[in-house]
Amino acid sequence: MRKCSLDSMNLVFAEIAKAASLYLPVDGKDGKTAYTKWEDGLTWSNSLNTVRGPKDFFFPQTENLVEFKTSGKNIEIIDTRSASEDFVVFGVRACDVKSFDVLDRVFLKEPTDSYYASRREHGIIIAAACTKPTETCFCQTFGIDAAAPAGDISIWKTETEVFWQSNTEKGAALLTKLDALTEECSTEAVDAQKEKIAATMKKLPLANLNTDAFGAGKTKEYFDAPEWKELSESCLGCGTCTFVCPTCQCYDIKDFNTGKGVIRFRCWDSCMYSDFTKMSAGQPRLTQTERFRQRFMHKLVYFPENNDGMFSCVGCGRCLAKCPISMNIVKVMKTIGGKENA
């Protein structure tokens, strides 16, 4: 384990940014935190997390896939993929780090999504342990330790210092580059912080939420539950939950006619939208209740069924904070899974 002083972070950032683009949580003018490309003077936010997850770096909201150019009556197909640049995402919380496991399951499975794979290859994740989780946090429900985040490098921040530990080869290589700015140290301070965070986690209002009622094989039990109707009663059908979710991975592929050719691109889609997976025969889920059920059944039942029990929720709490009508996965788990679940 290595450490550096909090004051020296600007130098550390400068060092990292020499070789790769560096993105870190920065407080904006509106007081909200967002990943921002580092430039001299930008400082690491003290807030718990960013409004949007780090998913965008690997799976951006829109991404051009291929272009078609027409000249006369000929069509030329242009591969628009370019070699990804190396980049570092700094300050990712444990929940968000876990979200990449979920995304990897989808995009790196055969057939591999080359767009995503290329970015994963070129991206380094520096994960930061949480010090002050909030009431919407429920990562522990999914077995995530907020105090011991995964990622290529894990870091812990104290009042004055930052502790570094590499977890992967990529991480080790990067940490080596920072040798001049860091020094070797014991794990004592980090251990103490881990303990303190563990105690805090127990105090969180959602500390007792568990997934016992969910997972593979529960489709029949819950699919026709009458509670779906009342839960979805006031759902607006907007895409907020989907678009702030670090694990949602659905996209739509569309063509944009530029007048000179066509750009084929993909963009995030939301299962809450009435035209989600709409085909010539129409949309398979006709009502908002069905769409709402799909979203939560997917996260809590279907995904674990196909992915060795892994849930596609990491408990980051973004949807709890952002849903316009405050309906969310926690309320669903408690209602569908029974109150004893709480």
Added chain:
Amino acid sequence: MQVKEYKPLIVAFCCNWCSYAGADLAGNNRLSYPADVKIIRVPCSCRVNPMFVLRAFQRGADGVILCGCHPGDCHYTSGNYYTRRRMALLFSMLDYLGIEKERTRVEWVSAAEGAKFAATMNDFAEKVAALGENKRLEDLRCKR
């Protein structure tokens, strides 16, 4: 770098009854205006949806002008009165978003005002040319 002479692209929506006829009259009288002005015929200026205006900018227009009958002379009695309100609000909003106000215009041109049509287009094209390329409402995907 080679400096190419900048030619603005201007889309002019003209109502069938007055302004389109005014443009024809400008032609009859051989009153010239820049070829950068391309006219789209609509039945009435009130047929022009704000979406068409934005669409033109997206696709690369540098200026958009609407021409209709003079207020009170609308072939459909009231169409241009609605145009006037809609466009007043739209243009004000574009200005509010920091988009150059000289890029949009509404002008009333009657079928007899061929000279006014040509003069209007000359003036508008000149003003738009002075602003340069439309950057603030451009869609890079549609750039030449």
Added chain:
Amino acid sequence: MQKITRDQLIEKAASLLANGTVSCVLGWQKGEFDYDITPAVFDTEDELKANFVWNDFCGANFSKYLVSKTKKCEGKILVFLKACDTYSFNQLLTEHRFDREKVYAVGIPCEGMADIAKVKAIAGDGISSIDCSGEKMAVTTIYEDAPVMIDAKDVLAERCVNCKSKKHVAYDELMGEDGDVIDSARFDEVAKIEAMTPDERFAFWQNELSRCIRCNACRDICPACTCEKCVFDNPNSSVENKSPANSFEEKMFHIIRAFHVAGRCTDCGECSRVCPQHIPLHLLNRKFIKDIDSFYGDYQAGAEVGSRAPLVNYTTDDLEPGEVFERGDN
């Protein structure tokens, strides 16, 4: 603290259910915390007693729900309307979006709603409870032993700071006393932006709108956006898109969204409340309202049912589109 209590509302709802006036109640349902409140339909007094809530976080405007709920519900629906909600209610009636006969509207007084982000800015993260029943709001967190006492005035939502009216313009029954239309300072922010240079304005909006993730929350919560099919969802409209592919798409969406509700927007402020990216969308809608007021005379959408909105009206001597720039430009 709200002047009217949860118990009074439950009592009212229960009596209307009991005497058969209404068959269900549209109300606020309590959540996991004291601020995450969900609109819900209550069918019985027991349900109300168990889950109905009324506090400083009941901002949700129910008017839009009436469009779908009145089509489904057999009998009348009881809806509680804050003064600002009544304007949306009327606007929807003007547009024939629901059957007035199927609604029993109870106007309730509102002392302004709190913005949880402002509460958190003062009390910090890890809120375990919020008690709004006292003079001051008591916010307890997992990090502090003693609750943080907050003056409700300090955490009022933006739309409530600039509350335009405490007067209920529609109801079957009014609980408490009615207020007045307020001469608010709601256009001050718009005027500030207008006073900027075009470059500053462009930079301001570019920065704000670039955060848009096109989740459609602003549109889907908007009580004026009740189209059966939104142009932005309609592949045949030529403007359909699911994502803000670039800065043009961002602007296009927000200009058209605001334009489509111009003259119909009651300035309820729900769009800004729900934006996950904190884009001040109300400043676009208010620009239209401010312009309409100054170009065509004061007009408040929803103030009366059946009024002719400014964009479906005209006078022969309206100002010319070119003249709108003459104001304020020096």
Added chain:
Amino acid sequence: MQRIGVFVCWCGSNIAGTVDVQAVSDALKNEPGVVFSTNYQYMCSQAGQNMIKDAVAEHKLTGIVVCSCSPRMHEATFRKTAAAAGINPYMVEIANIREQCSWVHKDMVTGTEKAIILGKAAVAKVNLNTPLTPGESPVTKRALVIGGGIAGIQTALDIADAGFPVDIVEKKPTIGGKMAQLDKTFPTLDCAACILTPKMVDVAQNDKIRIFSYSEVTDVKGFVGNFDVTIKKHARYVKEDICTGCGACTEKCPMKKVPNEFNLGMDNRSAIYIPFAQAVPKVATIDPNYCNMLKNGKCGVCSKVCAAGAIDYKQQDEFIEEKYGAIVVATGFNPISMDKFDEFAYNQSKDVITSLEFERLTNAAGPTAGKLLRPSDLKHPHTIVFVQCVGSRCDACAEKGKEYCSKICCMYTAKHAMLTRDKYPDTDVYVFYIDVRTPGKNFDEFYRRAVEEYGVHYIKGMVGKVTPEGDKLKVQASDLLANKQLHIDADLVVLAAAIEPDKSARPLATMLTASMDTNDFFTEAHPKLRPVESPTAGVFLSGACQGPKDIPETVSQAGAAASKVIGLLAKDKLTGNPCVASSNELMCNGCSTCERVCPYGAITYENKEFRMPDRTTAIRRIAVVNPAVCQGCGCCTVACPSGAMDLRGFANSQIIAEVDAICK
């Protein structure tokens, strides 16, 4: 996918002089949908048109783009060519490369470049064109004229003369209107009755014309060619078809103290009455407000004296429903009330009268049998003051009077002044005016005669106050030219009251969805080019309901309206413009926004049952456009927030395709 043929016209050297037509036809060959592209010297010539027809056959074209002169010039020509070649005429688009290209651009390169772009835009549009068929609707060959004054009478006679049946609806018991109350007419001074009453008789005797007197229109449905109108015929308690108009009942009626509206209340009539001797229909009417029999069942004299047995105290209002192809509004005018003009003491002295009352006073059939006697003491007035513009041309006092000029007052005041001086040369006649406006044939000469030959004192200035004092009326006025105050002791003061549309016009306009201006005058479809048509198709305007008018103008407008009606009724079927709006019911919100901007009342709403996504059904309100009424302006399409409303021939997608093509 369309199969489009492009035809580039040289127009001799008109186009080919500044546009490389070969380059244009070559460039357009590769546009999507284009299967054939050529150019020719004169596309509009017979040879050019044949070329198009041949190409359609050879290349199985489904769409045509002609790059030529303005569509205003030859769109119709090429549409006919297309139709002759077996293609729907609305599959033709014109790229205007002459008026809007070759004639305004001097340089071959720019001209050609622009012509290609305009051609591309036309191709892009045709790709989205759909065949359109104009809707047809039958025409009910009967006209309705609302109002039986000189305007309505003349319109009805002219229409009937062309062989079409006409119904006149008049709310009074007789037709004739205001003109029947006039004494003489300017500038010829022939007697109004002598020229009007023969026309009234013509109406009565014309077997094509039906008169619904004492009736009103209560409901109008339908549209041009197909109006369904409900007429309410008020009970007059006299069987119209039996009454001979002998007048015995009016003589014997014991209730004789009813103010006579025909003489503006200056004398009385009986409760059962015939408004005037030449009334048409000449039948009696019982005034239910005064008839003792109807009020308390005690009398019945008229019934006893009626030899024909026409009296029917039990008569009820009758509702008649009739179909019409065209409706003419001829609701006329009234002088405004003088109640707000206290300064002229109208309500204080009987000797302050309006000009219309003056007409009755000088009329041989009037209350004084034509002798000019003042109402208060029936003495001959020696000093008469005429005040013009009472309530006309007011701007400061908008809530009191009217902003417009009532147009007829200058002339009738000159007439009154002249006639007075002619008959009673011992009378001093003063006329106070703001301006004297006499633009009409022989009008100014007439006015000058009044001044020069008859010695009428015309004084530029307004009367400030009229004060009754003893048997005199003290008139305070200013003489603006002499710049002094005048005090005149008058015996009679005559006010030229402004005229306003009849009060029945506003509710009628609502029924007809015809538009009105702020003064409640009907608005014409175009102030210059369609002055006798309302913007609502099939509704026409005649007389003073459209604006103040004198008799010659009214008669000529009445004839004009009739000719428009005849033109309409002469058609067996109406062929609509197929480029009309239509609403996609699946997307329509039923919000009424489109209806509010439609100038023609072409949009109505209906409740329709829909299958909802969740497989339930729900009733939704949706807009329906009547293609026979819609004129295709497209205003509704922009007002519609959901885009449910679109315009055929100028669809959103088509215009956007043009924009895209131009900008690419």
